[in-house]
Amino acid sequence: MPPNAFASAQLSIDLDAIAANWRALAARLKAGAHTGAVVKADAYGLGLAAVAPALHNAGCREFFTASLDEGIELRALLPDCRISVFFGPQPGEAEDFSRHRLTPLLTDLGQIELWHTHTSRGAAENPILQIDTGMSRLGLPPEEVARLVAEPERLAGLDIAFVMSHLACAEQPEHPMNEAQLSEFKAALGSLAPVLGAAESSLANSSGIFLGPEFHFDLSRPGAALYGLNPTPKKTNPMSEVVRLQGKILQVRHVDPPRSVGYGASHYVTRPSQIATVPVGYADGYLRSASNQATNQACGYIEGVPAPVVGRVSMDMITLDVTEIPPEHAQPGTPVDLIGGPHPVDSLAAEAGTIGYEILTSLGRRYRRAYIENGRERVGAP
């Protein structure tokens, strides 16, 4: 029996759409630039073991994970591509990077020294140098870049595969940070050029690709857009939809005023109402912050008709006001679209006061999962 065989809610993940999104992003790039794929956090919650091979089949040969563990898991799936690990090597990890042929990011002078020592002991993967141009987390800030330029022996014997940086505000094209980071990145590349020779470079995440060709450099690193999130939030989503979540009504109940619905009695019906219970809750990634929003209220959709979430989202269930829907169209077993179609991930995220990234990576483990590949649906684990 597949996992969660009796689950009434189904999470469908369209691998064909992920492959199409990867190709569409690749086609947007300036001539000579290519694109990788970011598959950290279990491919944004969608299942690394299914998503990574689908991207590989689409032609992707450049993958990024956040952690060493994720890199090792991915190497077992994909023997012949570059896998780069954002966190870079911590003390004691260099051997494991090499054993699994994982490419480290070097994100500060300490990691450069660590990899330098490791490389001097034998063959090692060519590392990636990360520059910080405005995130103030990983990467060399300008003063450390200056130090590298002044002390090039720190890089002696290291063949840097490429130099990268990460954008802070790419989904806001009008934000001045974009130009500021672009020029700081170019300045860093310029000052490092005599030390590094002909290294490639990488700046854009999903939204960065849409900022224009001067952000493309040699390699882009999209994640979110591959999985159907809108990289251009103020414009129509150019990506294909990937995720669909469909629940089913468990029970419908008539409620007369002045009764309340759910924990905290936070919602009182103001008219004779039909309240439908759907067994999907915050333990499944339907965030509690989507409860009782006064504006931009979260809804389930029944045959395209919105039914607002009333009362608090609980661990296992939500309650929908289906009073406006004819009873024969809202009864136990009736499908309810929670994500997808009229209500994409980004919409649920807005209703819950967050971003699509958090919705995707929170999707729970209790759904029946279906993967769509080559037009066929396969139910089961990734």
Ligand SMILES: *Cc1c(COP(=O)(O)O)cnc(C)c1O
């Ligand atoms: C997560 C991440 C990406 C991908 O960003 P998206 O906005 O999902 O496209 C790219 N680069 C780095 C360094 C990241 O951490």
